[in-house]
Amino acid sequence: MDLVGVCRAFVSVSERGSFTVGAAAARMSQSVASRRVAALEERFGEQLFERTSRRAVLTPFGREMLPVARQLVQAADVLLDEAEAAKRKPWRLAVPGICSTSGLAHLVAEARGHGVTLDLRVAAPARRLELIHAQQVRAALLAVPADEATWSVPLGLAGVQDPGVRRVYLETLRVGRASPAPARRIWIQPEDDVPHIRDPLTRLRDAVGLRPAQLVAATDLTTAAAEVLCTRDLLLCSPAQADELALTWRPIGEITLSRGFALTAAADGNPQHIEGRLGGAIARCLGAGTGTDTAEGGGA
Numbered sequence: 001m002d003l004v005g006v007c008r009a010f011v012s013v014s015e016r017g018s019f020t021v022g023a024a025a026a027r028m029s030q031s032v033a034s035r036r037v038a039a040l041e042e043r044f045g046e047q048l049f050e051r052t053s054r055r056a057v058l059t060p061f062g063r064e065m066l067p068v069a070r071q072l073v074q075a076a077d078v079l080l081d082e083a084e085a086a087k088r089k090p091w092r093l094a095v096p097g098i099c100s101t102s103g104l105a106h107l108v109a110e111a112r113g114h115g116v117t118l119d120l121r122v123a124a125p126a127r128r129l130e131l132i133h134a135q136q137v138r139a140a141l142l143a144v145p146a147d148e149a150t151w152s153v154p155l156g157l158a159g160v161q162d163p164g165v166r167r168v169y170l171e172t173l174r175v176g177r178a179s180p181a182p183a184r185r186i187w188i189q190p191e192d193d194v195p196h197i198r199d200p201l202t203r204l205r206d207a208v209g210l211r212p213a214q215l216v217a218a219t220d221l222t223t224a225a226a227e228v229l230c231t232r233d234l235l236l237c238s239p240a241q242a243d244e245l246a247l248t249w250r251p252i253g254e255i256t257l258s259r260g261f262a263l264t265a266a267a268d269g270n271p272q273h274i275e276g277r278l279g280g281a282i283a284r285c286l287g288a289g290t291g292t293d294t295a296e297g298g299g300a
Contacts, residue, residue, distance in 0.1 A: 018055060100285075103285035138271075145196040157234040158228070161248065168252060185227070190221065259286075
């Protein structure tokens, strides 16, 4: 038995003294209202109304039951209102700064189509972790190693000039001590200045004999990109970022690197429904899954 439904019919009919008017007020047909009241009477084993051809008059038992039934209906209405308010409450999500404005806009728009209002907070990897721990966001796309990732974005090296090869090997950037040319640098943007990306790259730098200063952690992407655009330096980035900056992207020859992302909730949250509904939109926003063809295709 739908206890709330039968009590709603009972309350509406009792307040209006008519099955016809009460049913209409409760947005149900008269036959449905009659069946529901009859089911409640059968459950109680007592009559709730004295029925006449024109009116429905409460019995003494019905008058006793009405206040409690009204409380139940009101409590159900409050619950439904709270549920709707909770669904409309913005879902505050911390996202990487590498996402484009277009990508973020499409993510927000697609979320609205699923009845979710996103409130985005763009932040660097360490800051996103802080926001989760402080519960200032409901969830965050955290930077994680590839084997822990839900979404992975391939990383390679991009520069102004086409290198004429399918892969860029770091050992080709080595310069002799007597060389007059400035050493070419590799710029690491803040999103990739994390141990599972920075440390393997640092070990490779040392293994192939590059100078320490040839691997630079930038304070922001704009600074790193500007250096690459006006020099022969290279930017560690995704294929999508290289396209946006009109740079030529190639994978690294000696090592495979990728950004890994996982959706992590604050202590009182559960991101599974967001991941289930918006997994594809998040992947597109991050540029995940776009590197295989670019890596071997040789395009800019």
